[in-house]
Amino acid sequence: MEPGETAEQAVRRECREELGVEIDVAVPVNIGFSDPNLTMTTFVVTRWRGEPTNSAPDEHDDLRWFTPEEVAGLTLADPATRSALQDAARRSA
Numbered sequence: 668m669e670p671g672e673t674a675e676q677a678v679r680r681e682c683r684e685e686l687g688v689e690i691d692v693a694v695p696v697n698i699g700f701s702d703p704n705l706t707m708t709t710f711v712v713t714r715w716r717g718e719p720t721n722s723a724p725d726e727h728d729d730l731r732w733f734t735p736e737e738v739a740g741l742t743l744a745d746p747a748t749r750s751a752l753q754d755a756a757r758r759s760a
Contacts, residue, residue, distance in 0.1 A: 674708035685726065688717040696755045701747040711759045 668677040679690045691714035698709045721730045733741065735756040743749055 675710070678708075678710045678712070682712065682715065685721075685723040686717075686719045686730070687722040688715040688719050690715050694759075696751070698748050698751040698755070700745050702745070709755075711755050713759050 668674065669680070672680070674695070675693055678693050682688050682690050690712055693710040693712050696709050696711050698707075700707055719730060721727050733756075735753040738749060738753050738756065741749075743752075
């Protein structure tokens with residue numbers, strides 16, 4: 668987040684900068700992280716304008732869609748978030 672920026676403003680800016688999309692709906696979801704010293708806000712984005720592209724290839728190797736079931740096989744930075752991510756994806760589908 669940039670100084671003075673809210674979490675929602677940050678997710679909208681990051682999606683514009685890194686995915687090339689304008690967010691219409693971003694719903695905050697509670698996902699616990701295994702590091703108690705880490706503060707993160709997670710959003711489920713259900714509507715946007717534009718076609719998502721990897722607009723920051725120096726920061727991301729790839730951009731793909733996954734079903735909740737496919738999330739089970741992914742290597743995540745924090746595996747403790749897996750079931751919460753799957754639940755959030757199922758609720759938004």
